[in-house]
Amino acid sequence: MGRVHAEGFAGYDNCELAALADVDEKRLNKVGEDLGVNALYTDPEKMIRDAKLDAVSIAVPNKFHCPLTLAAIDAGLHVLCEKPMAMNVAEAEKMNIAAQKAGKKLMINLSYRFQPTCQALKHQVDKGVIGPIYFGRTVWHRRRGMPGFGGWFGNKELAGGGPLIDLGVHRIDLALWLMGHPQPAAVSGSAYNIIAAAEAAKQQKTFTTEDLACGIVKFTNGATLLVEASWALNVNEEEHMTTELYGEKGGLVQRNIRGTYDWEAELYLEEDGLFFTKHVDKVTTPTPSAYVDFVDCIINNTTPSVTADEGIKVQKILDGLYKSAETGKEVRYE
């Protein structure tokens, strides 16, 4: 993902891609060579201190999101941090407080906000087309899709969790954004490690996270959201993503098409006893990337499209679902 960030900044005229860091020197040199960047660091903290940067983008294993964000803010830099914001709420709050105190931008790359069909739906929701949303289901399942099986993704110490914190984080954020960020009141969740655990044993690899998590989130406004995320589940498609939200006047869905990373979106509406389906055929309004959004919010001193507060709200739900799965009890928020 670091390469994607670097390419995103390299392709935008309002910023300069000044330096790159990766503890893996081979990877670092390859990206540096491909993008024509000479200032290369195998120590990210050294880059933060010495490279005379205005801002830094952090796309490393989840465990390092918080320490590197704090180091960057301490050095006076603005930060774009990958999702999940952190390993847990405590870390996420520390990052937010540091950014606020230093007067620096902290944006979280919850990147589905920048997906054109999601933008089209947000526009409709904000116009009141489906009315207040009171029920939804937000899902990302993979039939078999443990990223880098045996690497940091399946290691709880480095990732904080499995598919819920990796994939579910996107779908929870998308649902919350479309719902207008209601306040979570309580969550109840379950987590399993069945298919991946068996595969890990067979391949003699370490795998310490869940392979499926699911749960229910209740909000203080009375709305309910069902959440499902897996890296390994006996489902039909290789990849199945859907966010369905139901309001007083209509419903919506944003989903991938036949297991691919192509997307479609629909609205379900009722008028005078007649039922209509509105399909998003084409989005012609340009959707800025997270990188453009981040640079622009620094230049114009505006609020980034994905704020640290929003990242924390998602993280609260993640933490709550994991805690509930572990204790077998509902987790209530004050």
Ligand SMILES: NC(=O)c1ccc[n+]([C@@H]2O[C@H](COP(=O)([O-])OP(=O)(O)OC[C@H]3O[C@@H](n4cnc5c(N)ncnc54)[C@H](O)[C@@H]3O)[C@@H](O)[C@H]2O)c1
């Ligand atoms: N927004 C999205 O759609 C999206 C997609 C993929 C990954 N991500 C996120 O991006 C982050 C990285 O994921 P990835 O798929 O690129 O992982 P990856 O394992 O492919 O790459 C991680 C890179 O970080 C380097 N690294 C590890 N520790 C480091 C440290 N302390 N300092 C500097 N470099 C370090 C590794 O050498 C490696 O090159 C994760 O937080 C992941 O959740 C987001």
